[in-house]
Amino acid sequence: MSRTKNKLVSQSHTTTKAGTDSVLESQPLHRSRRDFLKTTGAAGVTILVAGSGLAAVREASAAARKGGTLVHLIQPEVPTLATYLSTSSPVSQGGTRAYSGLLEYDFDLNPQPSLAESWSVSEDGLTAQFKLRKGIKFHDGHPLTSADVKYTIMEVLKQVHPRGPNSFREVQEIETPDEQTVILRLEHPAPYMMTAFSSYESPIVPKHLFEGKDLRNLPYANAPVGSGPYKFVEWKRGQYIRYDRFDDYYKADMPAIDRLVQRSIADSATRTAVLERGEVHLTGFGGVPYSDAVALEKLPHLEVTTDGYEMFSTMVWLEFNTRKAPFDNQKVRQAVAYAMERQWIIDNVWFRFGKVATGPINSNIKHLYTSEVRNYEVADGLEKANQLLDEAGYKRNADGVRFEITHDLTPYGEEWQRFGEYVKQRLDRLGIKVTLRYEDVATWLRRIYTDYDFQVTSNWLHGFADPVIGVHRAYHSRSIRQGTVFVNGSGWSSPETDKLMDDAGVEPDPKRRAELYKEFQQLVVEASPIAWIHEIKFPTVYNNMFSDVITSPLGILGALDRVHLS
Amino acid sequence: MKEFWKRFSRNKGAVIGLLVLSLVVILAITAGFIFPGDPFQSVGKPFEPPFGEFLFGTDTLGRDVAAGIVHGARTSLLIGLIATVLAVGVATIIGGFAGYYGGWIDDILMRITEFFQTIPSFIFALVLVAILSAQIENIVFAIAAVTWPPITRLVRGEFMAMRNREFVQACVVLGMNDLLIIFREILPNTLSPIIVTGSLMVATAILIESALAFLGLGDPNVMSWGFMIGAGRTFLRTAWWLCAIPGIAILLTVLAINLVGEGLNDALNPRLRNQ
Numbered sequence: 001m002s003r004t005k006n007k008l009v010s011q012s013h014t015t016t017k018a019g020t021d022s023v024l025e026s027q028p029l030h031r032s033r034r035d036f037l038k039t040t041g042a043a044g045v046t047i048l049v050a051g052s053g054l055a056a057v058r059e060a061s062a063a064a065r066k067g068g069t070l071v072h073l074i075q076p077e078v079p080t081l082a083t084y085l086s087t088s089s090p091v092s093q094g095g096t097r098a099y100s101g102l103l104e105y106d107f108d109l110n111p112q113p114s115l116a117e118s119w120s121v122s123e124d125g126l127t128a129q130f131k132l133r134k135g136i137k138f139h140d141g142h143p144l145t146s147a148d149v150k151y152t153i154m155e156v157l158k159q160v161h162p163r164g165p166n167s168f169r170e171v172q173e174i175e176t177p178d179e180q181t182v183i184l185r186l187e188h189p190a191p192y193m194m195t196a197f198s199s200y201e202s203p204i205v206p207k208h209l210f211e212g213k214d215l216r217n218l219p220y221a222n223a224p225v226g227s228g229p230y231k232f233v234e235w236k237r238g239q240y241i242r243y244d245r246f247d248d249y250y251k252a253d254m255p256a257i258d259r260l261v262q263r264s265i266a267d268s269a270t271r272t273a274v275l276e277r278g279e280v281h282l283t284g285f286g287g288v289p290y291s292d293a294v295a296l297e298k299l300p301h302l303e304v305t306t307d308g309y310e311m312f313s314t315m316v317w318l319e320f321n322t323r324k325a326p327f328d329n330q331k332v333r334q335a336v337a338y339a340m341e342r343q344w345i346i347d348n349v350w351f352r353f354g355k356v357a358t359g360p361i362n363s364n365i366k367h368l369y370t371s372e373v374r375n376y377e378v379a380d381g382l383e384k385a386n387q388l389l390d391e392a393g394y395k396r397n398a399d400g401v402r403f404e405i406t407h408d409l410t411p412y413g414e415e416w417q418r419f420g421e422y423v424k425q426r427l428d429r430l431g432i433k434v435t436l437r438y439e440d441v442a443t444w445l446r447r448i449y450t451d452y453d454f455q456v457t458s459n460w461l462h463g464f465a466d467p468v469i470g471v472h473r474a475y476h477s478r479s480i481r482q483g484t485v486f487v488n489g490s491g492w493s494s495p496e497t498d499k500l501m502d503d504a505g506v507e508p509d510p511k512r513r514a515e516l517y518k519e520f521q522q523l524v525v526e527a528s529p530i531a532w533i534h535e536i537k538f539p540t541v542y543n544n545m546f547s548d549v550i551t552s553p554l555g556i557l558g559a560l561d562r563v564h565l566s
Numbered sequence: 567m568k569e570f571w572k573r574f575s576r577n578k579g580a581v582i583g584l585l586v587l588s589l590v591v592i593l594a595i596t597a598g599f600i601f602p603g604d605p606f607q608s609v610g611k612p613f614e615p616p617f618g619e620f621l622f623g624t625d626t627l628g629r630d631v632a633a634g635i636v637h638g639a640r641t642s643l644l645i646g647l648i649a650t651v652l653a654v655g656v657a658t659i660i661g662g663f664a665g666y667y668g669g670w671i672d673d674i675l676m677r678i679t680e681f682f683q684t685i686p687s688f689i690f691a692l693v694l695v696a697i698l699s700a701q702i703e704n705i706v707f708a709i710a711a712v713t714w715p716p717i718t719r720l721v722r723g724e725f726m727a728m729r730n731r732e733f734v735q736a737c738v739v740l741g742m743n744d745l746l747i748i749f750r751e752i753l754p755n756t757l758s759p760i761i762v763t764g765s766l767m768v769a770t771a772i773l774i775e776s777a778l779a780f781l782g783l784g785d786p787n788v789m790s791w792g793f794m795i796g797a798g799r800t801f802l803r804t805a806w807w808l809c810a811i812p813g814i815a816i817l818l819t820v821l822a823i824n825l826v827g828e829g830l831n832d833a834l835n836p837r838l839r840n841q
Contacts, residue, residue, distance in 0.1 A: 421786070
């Protein structure tokens with residue numbers, strides 16, 4: 001086992017020797033003699049090339065940009081590579097490399113060409129047309145045509161994908177007049193659908209391999225065949241997943257690296273150590289703790305970025321159970337929202353990896369977000385909160401206590417515990433006596449989403465690229481679904497906000513849509529069924545021997561097709 | 567009693583241990599006076615180094631580490647004492663009956679005891695706390711549940727040895743009630759090994775509680791040394807005092823209890839007394 005690992009790692013080292021210097025320092029000192037010989041060999045070549053003139057130097061640097069093995073650390077361990085069946089972070093990190101989507105997105109979430117070189121949506125919002133590139137191939141050499149796209153959306157994504165049935169719910173039929181043209185006919189306009197064509201959200205699968213088979217039990221689940229930048233080679237369970245460059249990738253000259261290796265390490269301290277030593281080059285989405293990311297950032301060979309999560313719009317909040325006292329009272333909810341010092345929480349609990357949240361829609365979604373809502377992040381938050389509690393009729397008793405509550409903590413790690421401790425001591429100053437409760441994940445989920453046996457809990461949800469996909473589920477009355485997790489746990493809804501969401505969901509005009517969502521945000525923030533704390537900025541750590549690592553709002557869940565040696 | 571002190575003080579370590587332990591007990595009792603208010607309340611900037619504005623510095627949320635230590639002493643000692651009393655109580659009853667009656671009663675009670683003894687104790691405690699939820703009562707219960715079997719076996723052995731002594735047989739002949747014989751005649755004679763083992767058990771209980779809290783299974787509403795180490799572990803490289811100070815507190819307390827236990831052993835052990 002360790003032999004194979006060593007080999008993979010050492011190959012990545014040797015290929016980089018010609019072009020980098022600072023990495024050398026970061027390599028472990030205890031290298032085998034064979035590695036040493038390889039290294040000197042490669043260095044010798046560089047010297048020779050450098051000696052033969054300027055043109056050759058340019059050639060050498062171009063050559064240095066090509067090749068290399070990127071070792072990607074995925075946390076937690078990858079269970080399967082079937083990204084058409086699961087959208088969980090390890091599955092997507094493991095499998096997305098093999099697939100392409102119709103579109104890509106820039107950091108402002110505007111669609112960009114990918115498999116589709118052009119696209120258009122009719123004015124009434126009922127037809128979407130995509131024009132595919134010519135000559136796209138799957139990894140097995142079979143051409144990718146409109147038939148594959150139709151099959152993928154109708155038979156795979158709409159049937160077995162976790163979010164597909166929602167994203168493509170309005171798609172009635174798909175026409176494929178020729179091999180390059182895909183026409184989606186919708187029942188109602190679906191403006192959010194245009195955010196759902198990435199390789200992560202909607203991977204295009206090969207019809208000729210999938211058709212007529214049991215989709216939940218395919219050999220291609222763990223040996224993916226797609227049209228993505230990297231071709232699956234092998235998966236040694238418990239050791240590594242290996243992808244090689246796909247030579248017939250539709251983007252010429254991409255990817256520049258030869259090989260992508262994915263590993264998982266259970267222990268977080270070890271994960272940090274292997275990044276430090278340069279044995280792995282990339283990790284994100286909780287791969288290293290926030291506090292370690294701060295320390296790693298100071299190392300010369302590592303970069304830490306918070307880009308590449310724009311498509312997830314993850315938010316941390318306090319969710320009130322509005323079904324019973326005291327949080328059935330809007331003023332009490334607002335008081336708690338006023339009492340929180342969001343920036344302090346970001347700085348001290350999340351190590352600055354966050355941005356103050358103002359309401360239900362993440363500020364990433366620039367065209368729909370508004371900051372013109374009631375602002376709870378104010379300097380005199382405590383006074384405002386005390387005043388609201390007085391108005392709500394919760395007077396302090398002789399001990400200065402207004403009422404007692406139990407605060408449930410999100411059982412996802414240390415920062416949630418620290419956050420809970422902060423909430424406890426902060427609410428103490430309002431005269432709210434807090435008892436903290438920390439349970440395992442299953443118990444906590446049952447308590448919040450099935451038994452509704454809680455008062456206030458910390459929580460987090462991905463808002464994704466469009467409110468219909470990620471935001472409605474936390475506020476719509478239809479999303480109060482007992483037993484379904486990560487939906488509307490607060491139990492709050494109102495006919496007005498329901499209608500605004502329904503209307504905005506089928507509104508093709510972007511300006512009108514933004515107005516509907518503005519009103520929605522103002523109403524929800526006023527009612528405060530949730531006290532929004534911050535938008536998490538996950539750290540991604542990568543070795544700077546590679547460049548252009550994070551080039552899409554999907555970050556490490558994107559294609560990683562632009563990455564190259566520095 | 568005078569004799570007892572003489573024997574106890576002959577062991578220098580035990581005297582030092584007793585001094586340290588007394589200090590910890592005093593700190594625990596006066597915690598509310600020295601650091602009034604909630605030790606979870608943040609009092610200053612996060613990560614203030616020790617021996618500055620705050621004696622032991624502040625932690626990641628700006629909480630006073632010294633306040634945590636003093637309030638944590640209360641938690642640790644309380645948990646140690648209550649869990650030990652519980653464990654020793656259960657062990658005395660079960661071990662006493664098993665040792666006194668023997669036969670099938672002994673068989674049944676000992677098989678039950680061995681059943682508990684074969685489960686790795688810390689893992690068993692983890693499971694119990696995970697199932698019962700992390701509240702201080704449940705933690706005490708879990709610690710007692712994993713520490714009673716060894717004491718039970720000790721008590722049983724002592725009772726078996728006493729059972730056939732002449733004074734016990736005399737009581738039986740006199741027609742004395744079994745319960746009276748067990749509690750009034752045998753128990754006082756087996757008390758010294760139980761006290762010694764019990765005193766060492768307090769140290770074990772403190773360690774188990776710290777380990778549980780370290781793994782995030784402490785009561786989140788109660789300040790304890792294990793909790794402080796667990797919360798500070800992430801910052802070992804940047805803020806050493808978050809782990810080092812509560813670590814030293816645990817070390818000193820556990821060491822002191824062990825030394826006192828040794829001293830008690832010297833003072834109470836009848837074999838030494840006869841030498």
